[in-house]
Amino acid sequence: MSQSVLNIAAYRFTPLSDLPLWKERFLMRTRELDLRGTILVAHEGINLFLAGTEQAVNDFVTWLREIEPFAEIEVKYSWSDTVPFKRMKIKIKNEIIRMNHPSVHPFEGRAPSVDSHTALRWIRQGQDDEGRPVMLLDTRNEFEIEAGTFKGAQHWHLDRFTQFPEAVHDHYDEIRDKTVISFCTGGIRCEKAALYMNEVGLDHVYQLEGGILKYFEETGGAEFEGTCFVFDERETLDPGLHPKPIVAHEESETGVDKADKADKT
Structure with a gap:
């Protein structure tokens, strides 16, 4: 077909x-x-x-x-x-992606970003162009990460994006001296995430421009393992942007069921 x-x-x-x-x-x-x-x-x-x-x-x-x-x-x-x-x-909605942190206003100024090809180069180098260690930070919910993420990416076992600000404070010392690339499905969560981390004094934080989906478009998914969860009946997309439905146990929620309860993008 x-x-x-x-x-x-x-x-x-x-x-x-x-x-x-x-x-x-x-x-x-x-x-x-x-x-x-x-x-x-x-x-x-x-x-x-x-x-x-x-x-x-x-x-x-x-x-x-x-x-x-x-x-x-x-x-x-x-x-x-x-x-x-x-x-x-x-x-x-009150927010197009709920963070419950009213001081973060992305329309007043975007967080610094890196495009897909720059991100890939930094990932392969293990450092940014100034020699600072690079850490990939997955800002999505844990069930999404189960489908796939970047090799070596860090994540904080979030059930909701509203937990992200508290998680930043819990992990602050781990990331303060690194260049952080925050990423998500399509860019919206990692944009707010990067702005929040800038707000609390982390100076070398970037969002992945366009998220995983744009990265797949532009790089074919290099250094990414698995698939990307999407919030529709396709459930996940492989790096070629082809649907790969989740195989769920009969008693388990499907990806679509989980998506209905989750923050999107």
Whole structure:
């Protein structure tokens, strides 16, 4: 079967007001294009996962980029045989990724970032360009990490992203003299994570630009082991961005069940 369904994941931190109006605009446009997926809308921006025909998805992205707050939104693309969402859901949230730390405002200034190729070079060198040891920090939830992560990456056994600030303080001395590359699925969590670590005095922290999905696009997944959990019915993607469903025991939750309870991206 040919992969005829285009999937996108994207987010944009930008201050928004009148959230019900934004919800209605997104609902009308996705209905017109027969798209399915999820869009989260908050005063700090949007976070979206959509799927449909190539033409429909590209039309949506073009329309979105014509709206001033989203003109520079970055999109991650992948393909599937079928639409991995049952319906279109648009939700108004307090945060597009919940951290419960009100002083972190990504729309006021992004954290420093490294692109995929720079990250790969640093990983293989074991140090950044100034000779400082590099540590990869997985900011995702533990069940996502079980599907795959970077070789040698550190993680703090999080069940929710709201636990991240406390974990930083618990591990502060371990990371204070290293260059930290924080990473996640698509960039949204590691952006907030990097900003928080900058805020508490860690000077050499970067986010992986575009997260694991962009890294897969640009490098083919070098130095990554396993697959990347995604928040739809595909469950995980391999480094070639091909779906690899999780094999679950009959009594266990599936990846989709867990995703419904978890922070996204």
